[in-house]
Amino acid sequence: MKRVYQSSADRITNLPADVIQRILVSLPIKDAAKTSILSSKWRHNWKSIPQLVFDGRFARINRVSESQSDLRSKLVMLNIYKALLVHDGPITKFVLSIPGLNFCDVIDHIVLYFSNKGVQDFTLIERSTDDYQMHSSLFSALHLKSLKLRSCELMPPYWFDGFSKLTHLRLGEVTLPSDFFENFLTKCPVLEYLRVVDCEGPAVELEIVAPCLKSFHYAGSLRVISFKCTPLLSCVALYTCDTETHVVALFLYETDTHDMAALFASIPTIQKFCANGGFLKTAGHRNVPSRLPSPLHQLQFLETIELDFDSLEWEHGFVCLIMGSPNLRRLKIEYHSMLEDQPTKNEVSNIRRLLEAEGCSGSSNCLQHLKEFIIWDSYGTQVELDIVRFVLATAPLLRLVHIKAAHNLSSKTVMKFSMEALRYKRVSKEAEFIYPWVDKDV
Structure with missing residues (x-):
């Protein structure tokens, strides 16, 4: 039998069209254009790729110095125009993420261009001009499924009827306009994922009405947030910046009673909740009950960050969440230590007193389904040890205890902490400790 040998060039040329397209989409536009020299079959393929990404890699112009920002912006925009001019075919994804562009009118032309191309995924981020107002043609891009914007103004025109296909x-x-959450979100009926970070303009009281919403993330200035008609909401993370102390704090309200019980009653389907010390402290100021009247039966993942147990309010909120989540599978905490405020060796921490007062012992029903416990950026404090003691004593199905030391923690402290934790009684015989060692001098 005679064997037929193909050269490398032939194998590349004869690749299926869908494989060629996947290759081109994974490359930066400039590199995709260079594939035109491979063969006659490849010569024009790059001109019809459905995803156009203009980012920092596209904007590299070696012959222009950083000080010549205007010239650089002009050359970048000229290259973008050239790419759009030769493009032939539908565009499903369009990304403009180039720092330092200062030509708002040119960006208007780009938005107008893609809005007529049936784009489903549009991103505009990392601009240096803060006063750019999004062109009204964006609101006629009715095929949009994903929209990501950064550093601009988003003011819907009066004729805007909504994005019927927008999910992200x-x-x-x-x-944003003051009534953004009230009017804009109601015009996005299938929205599933919403992330709002450091945005200005919305009213102090935000009412989230989104029947298809599954994940909601908020970070920014203090807001009164309520959830209405969100039957599918399973993941919530809200953080508010405290401008006086420059720390991130969560502040979450649901009703006029402003209590934790009312909050979680509005999102009974929640499976993942991410919060920080600010939420716990705020809830504690509002007389948090030791146990939630309606346990969070759906909650399986709880993450609390920037904990600093310096007052009883923090501890009360933490204990309430733990006691109110009977089906918790994964618990992650990140504790910020104030070493001068920590209990001495012979002193019992407040968190331990509260846990013992609630009867969190080996016979307790809390954490009966917990399988994974994580301490991130551990400072090796007595408070963390007390929480570890509590988890080990109450989690019969525990499989993994993962403790990651803070980067500035000495090996001596790491060893002391781990040896102490290993001495505690465990109700789970299969609990395994993972403690990455810090490579430092003891």
């Missing part, structure tokens, strides 16, 4: 919305440092 991410906004960062965007100026």
Whole structure:
């Protein structure tokens, strides 16, 4: 039998069209254009790729110095125009993420261009001009399924009827109208994912009405947030910046009673909740009950960050969440230590007193389903040890205890902490400790 040998060039040329397209989409536009020299079959393929990404790699112009920002912007925009001019075919994804562009009118032309191309995924981020107002043609891009904006103004025109196909919305440092949450979200009936970070303009009281919403993330200035008609909401993370102390704090309200019980009653389907010390402290100021009247039966993942147990309010909120989550599978905490405020060796921490007062012993029903416990950026404090003691004594199905030391923690402290934790009684015989060692001098 005679064997037929193919050269490498022939194998590349004869690749299926869908494989060629996947290769081109994975490359930066400039590199995709260079594939035109491979063969006659490849010569024009790059001109019809459905995803156009203009980012920092596209904007590299070696012959222009950083000080010549205007010239650089002009050359970048000229290259973008050239790419759009030769493009032939539908565009499903369009990304403009180039720092330092200062030509708002040119960006208007780009938005107008893609809005007529049936784009489903549009991203505009990392601009240096803060006063750019999104062109009204964006609101006629009715095929949009994903929209990501950063550093601009988003002011819907009066004729805007909504994005009927939009499922993902991410906004960062965007100026919004005061009634954005009230009017805009109701015009996005299938929205599933909403992320709002450091945005200005919305009213102090935000009412989230989104029947298809599954994940909601908020970070920014203090807001009164309520959830209405969100039957599918399973993941919630809200953080508010405390401008006086420059720390991130969560502040979450649901009703006029402003209590934790009312909050979680509005999102009974929640499976993942991410909060920080600010939420616990705020809830504690409002007389948090030791146990939630309606346990969070659906909650399986709880993450609390920037904990600093310096007052009883923090501890009360933490214990209430633990006691109110009977089906918790994964618990992650990140504790910020104030070493001068920590209990001495012979002193019992407040958190331990509260846990013992609630009867969190080996016979307790709390954490009966917990399988994974994580301490992130551990400072090796007595408070963390007390929480570890509590988890080990109450989690019969525990499989993994993962403790990651803070980067500035000495090996001596790491060893002392781990040896102490290993001495505690465990109700789970299969609990395994993972403690990455810090490579430092003891």
